[in-house]
Amino acid sequence: MPRFHCAVALAADSALTLPPGAARHVQVLRMQPGDALTLFDGAGGEYAATVERMGRSEVAVRVGAHSAVERETPRAVHLAIGMPANERMDWLVEKATELGAASIQPLMTAHGVLRLAGERAEKKRVHWEAIAIAACEQCGRNRVPHIHPVRTLASWIDMPPADAERFVLSLADGAHSLGGIHDEALGIAGRGMCLLSGPEGGLSPAEEKDALARGFAPRTLGPRVLRAETAALAALALLAGQ
Numbered sequence: 001m002p003r004f005h006c007a008v009a010l011a012a013d014s015a016l017t018l019p020p021g022a023a024r025h026v027q028v029l030r031m032q033p034g035d036a037l038t039l040f041d042g043a044g045g046e047y048a049a050t051v052e053r054m055g056r057s058e059v060a061v062r063v064g065a066h067s068a069v070e071r072e073t074p075r076a077v078h079l080a081i082g083m084p085a086n087e088r089m090d091w092l093v094e095k096a097t098e099l100g101a102a103s104i105q106p107l108m109t110a111h112g113v114l115r116l117a118g119e120r121a122e123k124k125r126v127h128w129e130a131i132a133i134a135a136c137e138q139c140g141r142n143r144v145p146h147i148h149p150v151r152t153l154a155s156w157i158d159m160p161p162a163d164a165e166r167f168v169l170s171l172a173d174g175a176h177s178l179g180g181i182h183d184e185a186l187g188i189a190g191r192g193m194c195l196l197s198g199p200e201g202g203l204s205p206a207e208e209k210d211a212l213a214r215g216f217a218p219r220t221l222g223p224r225v226l227r228a229e230t231a232a233l234a235a236l237a238l239l240a241g242q
Contacts, residue, residue, distance in 0.1 A: 002029060003038045003046070003137045005144065010041045012066045015052070023059040026051065037061070040142040045069060071140050073100035073240040076192035078161045082109040082153070082199030084228040089114070092229040093128045093147070097135035099233060100240045102192065103146040103161070104128070107153045111201035121150040153203075157210055164192040167239075168211045169231055170218035171202070178219040178238050193239050197232040 004022040018026065022039075031037070033051050039061070040046040048064040079101045083089050089106070096104055106128070108115060116124055129147045136144050160166060167178065196203075196211055203211070212218060221234055 001036055001038050002026075002031070003040065003140070005133045005137055006039050006041050008041065009043070010039055010047050010063055010066075012047065012063060014063045016049075016061050016063050018059045018061060020057075023057070026059045027054070031059075039063065040136075042142070042144045044142060046142050070142060072143060073102075075239070076102035076161075076164070077236060077239045078103045078105070078164060078192065078194045079232060079236055080105040080107055080156065080160065080194060080196045081232050082107050082112045082197065082203065082228065083114040083116075083150070084199055085113045088227075088229050090128070090131055092232060093131045094135045095229075095233050096236055097132045097141070097145055098139045099236050100141070101145045101236060103148060104132070105148045105156060106150045107156060108150065109153045109199050110204040110207060112199035114199075116150045125149055153207055154210075157214055160194045160196075160214075161192060164194040166194045166196070166211075166214070166216040167219045167235075168196040168203070168208065168216040169198065169235055170208060170220060171223075171225070172208065172218055175218035175220040178221055178235055195232070195235055195239060197228065197235060199228050 004025055006022055007019055026037070031051050033053060035051045037049050037051065038046050039049045045066050045068045047066050049061045050064065051059065052062050053060040077100065079096055081092065081104065083106045084092060093104060125147055132145050132147060196216055221231060226234065
């Protein structure tokens with residue numbers, strides 16, 4: 001059944017004119033009055049709905065019952081990523097959403113080639129948010145991960161998500177395997193996790209030192225050097241299943 005995100009608060013047993021984005025999707029699919037669809041607003045759960053009227057640019061639906069179904073990971077995993085270049089960041093946002101990231105923090109780092117500021121940075125954030133919404137529609141998530149504004153690593157490092165265990169991907173000697181994390185290592189059950197991953201070329205020695213000084217535990221995915229997006233997604237998949 002087609003799923004659509006609505007950036008308005010939904011209510012059971014109500015009439016609704018779909019927002020422009022969702023309406024365009026319904027029209028592209030050539031849905032007709034009487035066709036069933038699923039709506040979600042990001043606040044939790046999803047709603048059954050039925051197309052009532054198709055206009056030239058508007059689509060009216062009847063919102064039905066609410067289902068409290070959730071498809072989130074057992075623990076919230078927040079991904080802070082040194083932005084890879086070009087379309088790789090788009091791909092990373094899509095796949096991180098599918099894997100269950102609770103939030104994504106794009107970072108500018110010493111070795112990163114992507115530099116964004118001002119209006120251009122906000123346009124990119126909105127673009128990535130749209131990618132995350134589309135990924136939620138496809139994978140069944142009813143909560144859209146928060147895409148934070150682009151920041152430098154130096155300005156973010158003192159402000160990671162509160163009450164979350166902190167990890168940084170590292171190739172340094174002594175870094176423990178990320179796959180070796182168990183509940184007892186995470187402290188209080190249900191506590192979230194924050195994963196810091198570098199761009200192409202990784203974090204600089206100074207950046208990694210700053211992260212360690214602020215309580216980020218060094219973790220490794222093994223001896224192979226992975227692409228930035230591969231490393232972040234592999235680590236996210238491991239942490240999301242804990």
